[in-house]
Amino acid sequence: MATILSLQHLKKYFESQKAVDDISLSIEEGQIFGLLGPNGAGKTTLIRMITGIFYPDQGDIIFRGKKFDPVNDVGQIGYMPEERGLYKKMKVGEQALYLAQLKGLSHREAKEKIGVWFERFGMESWWNKKVEDLSKGMGQKLQFVTTVLHDPRLIILDEPFSGLDPVNSNLIKDEIYRLAANGATIIFSTHRMEQVEEICHHIALVNRGKKILDGTVSGVKEQFKENLFLVETEGPAALSAIERPFTVVEQTNSKLYIQLAEGQSRNQALRFLLDQQIGIVSFKEILPSLNDIFIKLVEGTPVSRSFETKKDLL
Amino acid sequence: MNKTWIIIKREYLTRVQKKTFILATLLLPVLYVGLIFGMGFIAENSRETLSIAVIDSSGYFSASVLEKQNRLDSSSILTLVNNKSQAQLNEKEGGYEGYLIIPALDWKSGLDSLPLHTYKSYGSATTAAVEAKINRIWSEVVNDSLQIDLGKQLILTQSRIGIKAKNVIDEKSDSDTAEGIGYVAGLLMYFILLVYGSQVMMGVMEEKTNRIAEVIVSSVRPFQMMLGKIIGIGAVALTQFLLWIAFILVAYNVAKEAGTQMGAAEMVGNMQRLFTKVDVPLILFCFGFYFLAGFFFYASLYGAVGSAVNEDIREAQSLSFPITMLVILSIAMMTASIANPSGPIAVWGSLLPFSSPIVMMARIPYGVPGTVPWWQLLASMAILVLSFIAMVWLAGKIYRTGILMYGKKITWGEMLKWIVRKN
Numbered sequence: 001m002a003t004i005l006s007l008q009h010l011k012k013y014f015e016s017q018k019a020v021d022d023i024s025l026s027i028e029e030g031q032i033f034g035l036l037g038p039n040g041a042g043k044t045t046l047i048r049m050i051t052g053i054f055y056p057d058q059g060d061i062i063f064r065g066k067k068f069d070p071v072n073d074v075g076q077i078g079y080m081p082e083e084r085g086l087y088k089k090m091k092v093g094e095q096a097l098y099l100a101q102l103k104g105l106s107h108r109e110a111k112e113k114i115g116v117w118f119e120r121f122g123m124e125s126w127w128n129k130k131v132e133d134l135s136k137g138m139g140q141k142l143q144f145v146t147t148v149l150h151d152p153r154l155i156i157l158d159e160p161f162s163g164l165d166p167v168n169s170n171l172i173k174d175e176i177y178r179l180a181a182n183g184a185t186i187i188f189s190t191h192r193m194e195q196v197e198e199i200c201h202h203i204a205l206v207n208r209g210k211k212i213l214d215g216t217v218s219g220v221k222e223q224f225k226e227n228l229f230l231v232e233t234e235g236p237a238a239l240s241a242i243e244r245p246f247t248v249v250e251q252t253n254s255k256l257y258i259q260l261a262e263g264q265s266r267n268q269a270l271r272f273l274l275d276q277q278i279g280i281v282s283f284k285e286i287l288p289s290l291n292d293i294f295i296k297l298v299e300g301t302p303v304s305r306s307f308e309t310k311k312d313l314l
Numbered sequence: 315m316n317k318t319w320i321i322i323k324r325e326y327l328t329r330v331q332k333k334t335f336i337l338a339t340l341l342l343p344v345l346y347v348g349l350i351f352g353m354g355f356i357a358e359n360s361r362e363t364l365s366i367a368v369i370d371s372s373g374y375f376s377a378s379v380l381e382k383q384n385r386l387d388s389s390s391i392l393t394l395v396n397n398k399s400q401a402q403l404n405e406k407e408g409g410y411e412g413y414l415i416i417p418a419l420d421w422k423s424g425l426d427s428l429p430l431h432t433y434k435s436y437g438s439a440t441t442a443a444v445e446a447k448i449n450r451i452w453s454e455v456v457n458d459s460l461q462i463d464l465g466k467q468l469i470l471t472q473s474r475i476g477i478k479a480k481n482v483i484d485e486k487s488d489s490d491t492a493e494g495i496g497y498v499a500g501l502l503m504y505f506i507l508l509v510y511g512s513q514v515m516m517g518v519m520e521e522k523t524n525r526i527a528e529v530i531v532s533s534v535r536p537f538q539m540m541l542g543k544i545i546g547i548g549a550v551a552l553t554q555f556l557l558w559i560a561f562i563l564v565a566y567n568v569a570k571e572a573g574t575q576m577g578a579a580e581m582v583g584n585m586q587r588l589f590t591k592v593d594v595p596l597i598l599f600c601f602g603f604y605f606l607a608g609f610f611f612y613a614s615l616y617g618a619v620g621s622a623v624n625e626d627i628r629e630a631q632s633l634s635f636p637i638t639m640l641v642i643l644s645i646a647m648m649t650a651s652i653a654n655p656s657g658p659i660a661v662w663g664s665l666l667p668f669s670s671p672i673v674m675m676a677r678i679p680y681g682v683p684g685t686v687p688w689w690q691l692l693a694s695m696a697i698l699v700l701s702f703i704a705m706v707w708l709a710g711k712i713y714r715t716g717i718l719m720y721g722k723k724i725t726w727g728e729m730l731k732w733i734v735r736k737n
Contacts, residue, residue, distance in 0.1 A: 051532045053718070079532040083720065085525030090328065101320050102533040
């Protein structure tokens, strides 16, 4: 598959800090890409460069094979910022029309597409409602529609599920899958790991302005696995005190958590258990959650940074 | 530029379609006229007719003389009560509102201050009516004593030499009319700059508090966003003024049609005289120019401030205070310029870009090139245009940074830093 976006040694320094400090990334077309990092890691600054809001101090952004041109390429990008909102006094339909036209659609095109999207989300009757009369969830749905209305090739969603109830969360999630299946690329920025694990193919972890991890979700998990296995047994397993090819991390009634020693294979462990006459129900590897990996990698870095950035976002 | 146009359209249409805009446009002229007539009406009705008792020791204020004057002028009633004492009058005997005790008088000197004793306090318009009546009687006494007959009296009151300023370079300039038009033009400009300038500020703040700013700047450049807002609101202001001018023209023509009716005829006559005295096309052209250029100058300043503040309206007020002071300073300079339209304050005030829209507009009715030489007018315009371009550009730099910044209190010093910063 073709690379839709490639960042090459991007740098953006602000007075008080290096917000983005030499980050290179490559994102394939049709991917759902998770951009992770703690608050103040530089995610927002990175995204603002990709959306043409900021110019990088150094480095290049290659968008669909050419150098990124903020003025003309923004029509192919849909961005839903974390700090998002709509004109409260404006009618829903006019608002959608306005934002679509700013993305370069003609009045007629915009109206057609709004019709399709409003129908899909069951919003047809909202056209003449004012935004301030919508509930929070309805507002978020409208915000999402205005982000993807112009069929962008690249969709960037910054914390898209914050403030959404489970029903609407699922609705948006399904849309994300559908859009990716239709060929759009999605960058999904968050610090909520469970969502990333569920949705993304690829992730990159950013901390203190630098990329510290990059790869597929399964690849990253493989990389950080600790050879942990869960063995379910028929009744409590009585292990003899003789030398074992693994260490027991935890043992409950019928569950046995074991960690293989260096150089030991699964089969050796299984054989040992079988030799002990233990009835095995299941044998499963436990991969670390992204959350664990995230905490492990980010832990120990100064927390003060997140305050520093809050105060001085630019 | 196409996107700027879309923004202009939204800014313009959402404002013009608002009920408050339509109401303000219709009601303000009505209120204005109402205020003028209302004030006249109140002034007319606040004067009271006093019934005053007179104890006369001079012999000049006889019952027949007072009666004759009461018939000529009923704004106060004077009654001779020589049979009453001051003590009785102090007890409010006879139902008068006050009394005068006129001592023996010499007709050559009169009296400096004759006390008017009243039981309540009255306004100056009310007591002036009594004073006027007493003096009319006294003039007759003096005229009779000097043996001046009615013919000579007329000559005395009417024969005088008036002085009227006439500018030799510019024949049209008429300082009285110019003063009136100058004041109105200057104050209108002041009104536009403050009201519509702060509308730009409020609009920018709205985008920030609604958190739509970042959504928009991912589609258009921040500069386009700011420019679109300024032009859109400027167009709203222009629309409102064109509508008001249309009202005036309609009212003028209606009044001209019904010209025979009293009052209206006088008004039409006044307007026609006014048009012959000043250069109306030039004033209108300059008004349009200074209106637009001045608006751009101040609106970009207000826009920059709006982008730098957070939700807090008080923060906006304190940050926009220096701008408001510039406008108020301009009004002070305007007053000085009308008093002396060729003086140094007038000249400097009409060259400096922050004050020229107001000061120059107040001077132009005095005549170009009579009072305002052509070079001054052209220099003032050129300086203002260059300044507003520079101001829009600088404001754009502040705007770009400010619009995406939340939670931090910004000072003017910091905003200046954003301008100087690279990128």
